[in-house]
Amino acid sequence: MTAETPRTGGALAGLARFCYRRRRLVLLAWIAGVIAVAFAGFGYGAASDNDFSGGDSGSARAQELIDKHFPEQRGDTLTLAIKADRGIDDPAARQKIERVIAELAASPVTGPVISPYQDEDLVTQDRRIARTTIPLTDKEVKKSEVEPLVTTVRDASGDGVTLGLGGDRAEKAETPGQGPAESVGVLAAAVILFVAFGSLVAMGLPIVTALLAILGGIALMKLVGHVVPAPDFTVVLAAMIGLGVGIDYALFIVTRYKDALRDGDEPESATVRAITTAGHAVLFAGTTVVIALLGLVVMGQRLMTGVAVAASVTVLVTMIAAVTLLPAFLGFTGHRIDALRLPRRASRHQGAGGAPSRERRTPAERWAGVVQRRPLVAALVAVAVLLVLAAPALSMRLSLPDASVQPRDRSSYISYEILSEGFGPGYGAPLIFATRVGSRDADLRPVVEAVGRTEGIAHVTPPRISEDGRAATFMAFPTTGYQEEATADLVHRLRDDVLPRAPGGEGVHVGGPNAGTIDFAEEVGSRLPLMIAVVIALSLVLLIALVRSVTIALQAAVLNLLSIGAAYGVIVAVVQWGWLGPALGFPTEMPITAWVPMMMFPVLFGLSMDYEVFLISRVREEYGRTGDTRTAVTRGLARTAKVITAAAAIMIAVFTTSLLGPDVSVKQGGLGMAVAVLIDASIIRMVLVPAVMELCGKANWWMPGRREPKATSAPPAGVEAEAGV
Template sequence: MNVPTHPPIDKHTAAGGGSRTGPGHTGPSRTGPGSALGRLARVCYRRRWLVLPLWIVGAAAVLFVGFRFAAAADNDFSGGGSGSGRAQAVLEQHFPGETGDTLTLAVRADAGVRDPSVRPRVQAMLDRLGQAPDLSVAGSPYDVPGQISTDGRTAFATVRSTQTEIPVSTTEDLMAAARSASGQGVTFALGGDSVTTVETPYGGPSEGFGALAAMIVILISFGSLLAMGLPLLTALFGIGTGLAGVELLGHLLPAPSFTPVVSSLIGLGVGIDYALFIVTRYRESLHDGADPEEATVTAISTAGRSVLFAGSTVVIAMMGLFVMQQKLLNATAVAASVTVLMTMVTAITLLPALLGFTGRNIDRLRLPYLGRTATRSPLAERWARTIQRRPITGLVVGAVVMLTLAVPALSMRLSFEDSSTAPHTTMAYTSHRLLSQGFGAGYDAPLVVVADLPAGGAAAGNGANPGGGSDQPDRSALAPVARAVAGTAGVAAVTPVRTSTDGQAAEFIAFPATGTQDAATPALVHRLRDTVIPRASAGTGLRVYVGGPNAGIIDFADAVSTRLPWLVAVVIGLSLLLLLVLVRSVVIAVKAALMTLLSTGAAYGVLTAVVQWGWLGHVLGFPQGMPITTWVPLFIFPILFGLSTDYEVFLISRIREEYDAGHSTAEAVARGLSHTARVITAAAAIMVLVFLTVLLGNDMAVKQFGLGLAVAVLLDATVVRMVLVPALMELLGAANWWLPRWLARLLPSA
C-alpha cells in the first residue's frame, strides 16, 4: 500500500498545536546524532576498548565489596505510632530480653503428653532447645497452665532468643533434632519466623529460570545467538552491580528480606527490555543502510532516549512508596531504583561499546527457521488497521474485559503470610496444624496486651487505693482488663497477668479463636482496642496497648489501606509530568495513566480470585485461600506503572516519529505499531516468563508478587497496547497531540 509522506498540514493544526515544528515537535535537535545521547553513544562506540574493560573491572570490584560486606535484612514492620508499635516499645523497656526472636515447639502424642513413656521424650527435647546458644525455654508445658490441650494429646512450649533473629544454622540443627526425636506415636514440630525463613527462603533458582526463559524469547524474536546475547549480557551487568549496591545500601537503609528478590526481578525484566529496545533499533538502522557507528548513535539517540524516560518513570514510581511512611518500604524502593538506574546506565554506555565489537555481525549465528531481519510486522499493521476501522467496538470490548477482571479486587483483603499459609510439607505448617488441632486456630496468632502500670495513687479514683498517695504501681490494675478480654466473643483463652521485674508494666496474652488469615481476627483486634479495653480500663490511669506480631500485621495492613490512594495519586502525578515532557501531549499522558490504572485493577482482581478465592490456586501453587500479602499490591502498582510506561514510551515515541515525518495520526499509529509490536511482544513475553518463574518457589508472598505482575504485564501488552491504545488514538484523531501553548512554553525540552 502506497502512503503519501506529507498529508495536509491541517490534520495537525486542527488539534490546536500549531505546525509540526511547533510546541509538540520532537525534532532532531533532541534526538539526533548531535544530541547529548548521540555524542555519548559515539564516544562509547569509538572507545569501546576502554569502556568494556572499565565495566568489567568496575563490576567485579562492586560485586566483591557489595556481597562481601552485605548488610543484614530487617523484617520488622512494626513500630511507629500504631498500637502494636507502642506495645513493642513498652515490652522492650520493661521486659528486656523477651522481645527477641521466638520458636514454638508443638508436641502431639497419641498416648497423651502426660504418658510416662512420652514425658521423658518431651523433657529431653526441651533440654535440647534450652542448650542452644542464646535460647531459653520460657516454661515447660507440665509447669505452665494452659499449655496442654484439654484432650491431653497436644502441648506446646515457647523458646525465646536474646537475639533479634535466630541464626539459620541454629534453626536447622534444632529442626533436625525435632525430626530425629519424632516417631513411635510422638510428633515434634518447630514453628516461628526463623523456621519459615529456612524452609521457604526468598529467592532461589527462579532468577536462573527467568534468564533462560528470556534467552528463548529473544532467540525466537531475533533468530540470532549473537543478537540474543547482547541484551542478556547488558542486563546481567546492570543487575549484578545494582544488587551489590543494594547490599551495601542496607547499612544505611535496612531493608526486608524480599528486597533482593524484588530488585532482581525488576532489574532482569527492565534490563533485558531496555537492551532489547536498543538492539532492535540498531538492527533496523543497519538494515536501512547505516554503518555500524551511525546505527549505534541512532539507536541510543532514539530508543536510548525512550529507555531513559521509561527507567526514570520506574524510579519515580518506586520512590512514590515514601508516601507509605514505612522505613522498610522506603529502603526497598531505593534498592529497586538503584537496580533500575544501573540497568539504564549499562544500556546507554556498555551496550554501545558491545555493538562496536559486534558491528554488522549482529545477525550472525542464526538458527534455522528463526533467523529474521525484518523489523516491521505486517501482521501488526493489519491488526492496527482492523482496530481503526472499528474503534468503538475495540474500545468497548477491551474496557469490558479489563473491568470484569478487576471486579474481584473489590473484596481484596491484606495480611502477611504465616505458618498457616506455608506449603503443607513443611515443619512450619505441621506446627501450625498440631496447635490448631489441639488448641484452636488462633493459638499461633497470639495478641500481647501490655500496659504501663499507674502508681497506686493514680487508681485512687477507681477505688484501688482509698488512702491515696502510694507511689508503687498498682499490680492488680490490669486484672479487670484481662477479665474483660477473656469474656469477649472471639477470644479463646487468656494467660494470667504477668508483671515486669521493675514493677512498672504488666502484660498478658490473649489467644483468638481464629487464625491470622481469618477476617474475624482483625475485627477482634479493632473491637478490643475500640470498645472492650477502653471500657475496662476507664478511670484506672492505664495505657493499654494490643501488640504482638499478629497485631503488627493488622496495623500494617490498615496503614496500607489508608495510604494506598495517596500512593496512586503521587505516582500518577509525578509520572504525568515526565510523560508530558517526553510525548508533549496532555491527552496521551492522561491516557497512559488511565490505561495503567486499568491494568493494575485487572491484575489485583486476578490475584484476588486466584489467591484469596482459590480459583486455580492449587494449580498455581497456592495450597489454600489466603489474603493478599500486604506488600504485594504496594509494589505491583508502582512497578507496573513504570513497566507499562516502557511500552507506552517505546510505542508512542515511534508513533510520534512517524507523525513528525508527515503522516496522519491514523497512519502514524499503524506504522508505529508495525515497527514496535514485535519488540513489545518479545519484551512483554520476557517479563511475563521472568515473573512467572517465581511460581516454582515456595514463598507465598513472592509467588503472589510474580503472578500479579505477570498478569498485569500480559494484559498491558495485549489488551491495552494492541486494542485500547489504537482504538482511543483513532477516535481522538489529531486531538491526541493537543498541548496548550502556555504549557509548551513551561515544559523543558526532552
C-alpha cells in the same frame, strides 16, 4: 534532518561514540567496578530488616513499652508442638519428647526450656497434645543457627509422635532459597530473544548486559541498606525487576542498532543512532520506573522506603548499563551482530531497512485497521473485559503470611496444625496488651476480666508487672486464626469498645505480631490512594514532556490504571478466593500480602509507561510525517508490535518464574505483574490504544499554547531522539 538521520551532536551521541571507541576501557571498567562493588556488598552489606512495626499505631506503642520495660521479652521465641497418638505419658513417646527438648535446650542459641511434664498448662486435658516455648538468646540469631533445631525436630517425628517447630525464625530457617527461578527466567528470556533476533550473538548481548548490571545493582543495594534498611524479599524482587527491565532495555537498543545496519550505516554510526533514539527512550522509561518506585516513600513505612530505594538502585544501574556497557559490546560485535543466526527466509512483508511494506500490510497493521473501523465497539468490549477482571479487587483483604499459609510439609505448618487442634486456632495469633502503671501493686483485674468476657477471646493470661514497676502486660488468645477477618474485627472491638469502657483501660495498647499485621495492612490501605495519586502525577509530567500531548498522557494514565486494576482482581481471585491457587503454588486460600499491591502499582505503572513511550514515540514520529492520526497509529503499531511483544514476553517469563520459588508473597507479586504485563501488551496496546486514539482524532495532539503541526517529510525536531524502537 530526516527521521533516519542520527543526531551527530548532543550528550548521548558523545557518550555512544566514547563507549564505542573506548570499548575495551569501558568493559574493563564495568567488570572491575562490578567485582569491587560485589566484594563490598556481598561481604559487608547490611543485613535484612523485617520489622514492619513502627509509627504511631497501637501495636507500635505496645511494642515500645515492652522493649523498654520487659527487656527479657525482646528476643524471639520458637514453639515446639507435640502430638502423641498414645499420649505424651507413653514411655516410648516420653523418652523421645524429653530427648528432643534436651537437644533444643543444649543449643548455644536457646535459653532455658520448660518441659510440658513440669507445667500442666502446657498440656491438653487428654494429654495427647503439648507445647513448650524455646527462647532464643539473641534477637539477631542467624538462619543457619536455627536450621539444626528444625532438623532435630523434623527427624524426631515418627512412631506415633508428631513434632513441629514454629515461630518466625523457624519459618525462615526452613524456607529454601529461591532456587532455579531466576535461572529459568534467564533461559526463557534467551529463547524469546533467539526467536526474535534469530542470532545467538544478538540474543546474548541483552542477557549479558542485564546480568552484569543486576549483579552490580544488587551488591550496591546491599551497601545502601546500611543507610536505608530493607526486608529480605527485596533482593528477589529487585532481581526480578532488574532482569526484566535490563533485558528489555537492551532489546530495544539492539533492535534499533540492527535496523540501522540494514539501512547501510557503519557500526559506529548505527550505535550512535541506537543510543540517541532507543537509548533516549530507555533513559526516559527507566527514569519513570525509578520515580514510580520512589512513590513508595509516601507510604510512610520505613521498610517500604528501603524497598523503593533498593529496587530503584537496581533499575538505575540497568539504565546506565544499557547506554554505556551495551555500546561497548556493540563495538566488539560490529557487523557480526547476526552471527550464528537461525536459518530462516526473509519476510516478504518487509521493505527496505526492515520497514513494513506498503504493498502487503503486516498482521499488526491489519489488526489496527480492524480496531479503527469499529473503535467505539472495540474500546467498550476491552474496557468491559478489564472491569470484569478487576471486580474481585473490591473484596481484597490485606495481611502478612504466617505458618497457616505455608506448604503442608513444613515444620512450622505442622506446629500450627497441632497447636490449633489442641489449643485452638487463635493460639498462633496472640494479642499482647501493654500499659503504663504507677507501681508494682497496680490492679489490672478489671481490664483483664473485661478482655476475657469479650466474645471471640478464648483465654487470658494473668498480668505481669515489670521489674521497675512502670509497665504491665498480659496476653489474650482469640478463638479465630491469624488470617481470619474475624480476628481483625476483634482487635477493633477491643480498641474501640472494650478497653475504653473498662476501668483503667484507656491507656492499654493492643499489640503483638497479630495486631501489628492488622495495623500495617490498614495503614497500607489508607495510604495507597495517596501513593497512586503521586505516582500518576509525576509520571504524567514526564510523559507530557516527552510526547508533548496532554491527551495522550491522560490516556496512558487511565489505561494503565485499568490494566493494574485487572491484575489486582486476578491475584485476588487466585490467592484469596483460591481459583487455580494450588495449581499455581499457593497451598491454601489466603489474604493478599500487604506490601504486594503497593509494590505492584509503581512497578507496573512504570513498566506500562515504558511500552507507552516505545509505541507512542513511533506514532508521534509517523504523525509528524503524515499529519494523519489513523495512518500514524497503524504504522507506529506495525513498527513496534514485534519488539513490544518480545519485550512483554520476556517480562512475563521472568515474573512467572517466581511461581517456582518458595515465598508465597513473592509469588503473589510475580503473578500479578505477569498478568498486568500480559494485559498491557495485548488488550491495552493492541486494542485500547488504537481505538481510543482513533476516537480522539486530532485531539490526541492537544497541548496548551501549541499550534497544530503540519505534515512534513520528516518528523519535528527532536522526535527521532524520542523514538523508542
